[in-house]
Structure formats: C-alpha cells, structure tokens
Amino acid sequence: MGDIEHEVKIEVSLSDYEQLKKIADQYADLHKILLEYIGYEDEFLIKKSRLKRLTKEELITMVFEQRNVIRKLIGDLEASKRVEYIRFLDNFYMNRVY
Structure with a gap:
C-alpha cells in the first residue's frame, strides 16, 4: 500500500x-x-439541482438526519453554550416565514 x-x-x-x-x-x-x-x-x-431530484421520502430522511446531528452537537456542549445555541436555533426557526 x-x-x-x-x-x-x-x-x-x-x-x-x-x-x-x-x-x-x-x-x-x-x-x-x-x-x-x-x-x-x-x-x-448538496446543490439545488441535486435536492430537486430527491424524493419526498429522501428529503424527509435528510431533515431527520440533520436534526439528529444538531441534537448530538448541542448535547455535547457545556451547559452555558448549550443554552446559548438553543436560543439561537429557537430564534432562527421561530422567526422564519414559510
């Protein structure tokens, strides 16, 4: 090798x-x-063109995988940082208009 x-x-x-x-x-x-x-x-x-080719089921799976990654990363943070990032995510997602 x-x-x-x-x-x-x-x-x-x-x-x-x-x-x-x-x-x-x-x-x-x-x-x-x-x-x-x-x-x-x-x-x-992942490019936009690639995302458009994914099925609804594949997109849903991707969203759940990303949620799990976020949970894992936040769970590994020290308590003060964990609170800070949870607040950031709350503000980010709760203030979005879909």
Whole structure:
C-alpha cells in the first residue's frame, strides 16, 4: 500500500470485521451528513439541482438526519453554550416565514 513502509496484517473474526465495518460506515455517513449540513466547504454542499431530484421520502430522511446531528452537537456542549445555541436555533426557526 503506497505510503506505508511496513504493512502489518492482523486476523480478526468475520463477526468482528462486520461489526467494525458497520461502525465505520455509520461514522462515514454521519461525517458526510455533518459536512453537508454545515456546508464546511462548497464541495460538500448538496446543490439545488441535486435536492430537486430527491424524493419526498429522501428529503424527509435528510431533515431527520440533520436534526439528529444538531441534537448530538448541542448535547455535547457545556451547559452555558448549550443554552446559548438553543436560543439561537429557537430564534432562527421561530422567526422564519414559510
């Protein structure tokens, strides 16, 4: 493997491998969702044309995933910051006109 000078191989049971693979996939999915949500870089943003192609069910799933990311991030904050961000989100969402 290219950059690795000494490659080490280990043996794991199939069930352990499958469990680790599942966790890695979940992490990758959450990482992608977070980057899409915060728009950290333009390359991670979902473009309007892509959003228009999504089904209603896919859009609903995306909204729920983003809510879960927000809850997780706010839950990990210290208490004073948590209150500050909850107020910000309340003001942001409650003052929107749809």
